[in-house]
Amino acid sequence: RKEVEQDPGPFNVPEGATVAFNCTYSNSASQSFFWYRQDCRKEPKLLMSVYSSGNEDGRFTAQLNRASQYISLLIRDSKLSDSATYLCVVNMYRPSGSARQLTFGSGTQLTVLP
Amino acid sequence: GAVVSQHPSRVICKSGTSVKIECRSLDFQATTMFWYRQFPKQSLMLMATSNEGSKATYEQGVEKDKFLINHASLTLSTLTVTSAHPEDSSFYICSASPKGSPYEQYFGPGTRLTVT
Numbered sequence: 182r183k184e185v186e187q188d189p190g191p192f193n194v195p196e197g198a199t200v201a202f203n204c205t206y207s208n209s210a211s212q213s214f215f216w217y218r219q220d221c222r223k224e225p226k227l228l229m230s231v232y233s234s235g236n237e238d239g240r241f242t243a244q245l246n247r248a249s250q251y252i253s254l255l256i257r258d259s260k261l262s263d264s265a266t267y268l269c270v271v272n273m274y275r276p277s278g279s280a281r282q283l284t285f286g287s288g289t290q291l292t293v294l295p
Numbered sequence: 296g297a298v299v300s301q302h303p304s305r306v307i308c309k310s311g312t313s314v315k316i317e318c319r320s321l322d323f324q325a326t327t328m329f330w331y332r333q334f335p336k337q338s339l340m341l342m343a344t345s346n347e348g349s350k351a352t353y354e355q356g357v358e359k360d361k362f363l364i365n366h367a368s369l370t371l372s373t374l375t376v377t378s379a380h381p382e383d384s385s386f387y388i389c390s391a392s393p394k395g396s397p398y399e400q401y402f403g404p405g406t407r408l409t410v411t
Contacts, residue, residue, distance in 0.1 A: 213398060224388050224402040225339065268338065272398065282329070283400060287338040 182207055187269050187286040195294050198259050202289045204252040204269030213272035214245055216254045218265045219288065225268055228254075259293045266290050298322055299391050301403035308379055308410055315375045316406045318389030324369035325391035329400065330362075333386040345372050369394065379410040 187204045194200050206214075214231035229236065231243040231252055242255040252269055269286035298321040308314050318328055327346050331339040343359075345351040345366035353359045363375040372391075376383055386407050390400040 222386070222405075222407070224405045226402070282341060282344060284341070285338040 183287075184208060184273060184284050185269055185271050185286040187289050189287060189289060191290040191292060193292045193294055194259055196259055196261060198293075199255065199257045200259060200291065201256075202254045202267055202269075202291075204254075204286055206250050206252070206269075206271045206273070206284075208271070208273045209247075209250060211250075211271045211273045214252050215270040215272075215283075216241075216243055216252075217268040217270050217285075219268055220265050225270075225285075228267070256291075259291075261293050261295060264291055264293045297393065297399075297401045299389065299401045299403040301387075301389055301406050303406060304404060305407045306409070308408070310380055310410055311378055313375055313377045314379055314408060315373055316387055316389075316408075318372045318374070318391070318403050320370045320391045320393075320401070323391075324394040325372075326369065326394045327392040327397065328366055328372040329390045329392075330364060330372075330374050331388045331390070333388060333405075339388060342374075376408065379408070381410045384408055384410045 184207050216228040217225040218228045219225040229238050231245045233245050235244045240257045244253045266288040268288045271284050273284045300319045302317045329344050330342045332342050333339045341354050342357045343351045343353045343364050345364050347366050347369050351364035366372040386405050388405040390402045
């Protein structure tokens with residue numbers, strides 16, 4: 182089982198649509214959670230951190246369910262510029278590793294169509 | 296602030312040669328730098344973690360003699376791919392954690408390596 186699993190998509194949605202991405206992680210001791218965005222052939226950029234209480238940043242809402250080990254990202258009123266791959270990222274506790282290591286999901290590809 | 300650069304951005308080399316990739320934190324000191332590799336349509340895979348002044352910690356399955364990492368200063372880490380083969384062709388990305396903020400990571404723009 183992968184440590185961080187995402188639906189790879191692709192999701193093709195019309196402009197203005199609402200789209201939701203899901204992610205599950207395997208290690209219940211994981212400490213921090215993030216959504217990153219990666220454009221084609223570019224480095225990943227932090228979109229938002231995910232907190233247990235849920236958090237919102239403009240059109241983006243992130244939710245964390247620690248009991249189910251599940252993270253979600255909701256994008257409202259999709260724009261053409263939202264087209265990218267969205268990476269679920271977990272700061273996964275590893276006894277033998279660095280506490281600062283990030284584990285990336287394989288990403289969900291989103292294309293917003295005009 | 297928190298800018299990370301990589302050089303070169305793109306490199307093509309012949310099989311059997313070695314390639315060095317530099318990762319620099321431009322406006323902060325980085326006690327820890329990470330090296331990732333990303334194959335097409337796959338996610339970033341952590342290769343190694345390097346701390347300034349000490350040996351890098353490699354992930355399982357990553358050959359330390361093939362991927363040499365040197366983190367000689369608080370602003371520079373280098374990855375050398377030795378005796379490169381076509382299967383080493385990939386997108387190599389570094390990230391850096393600022394001194395005092397170990398849970399933040401800032402990514403470089405990546406280096407696309409093609410081995411012919």
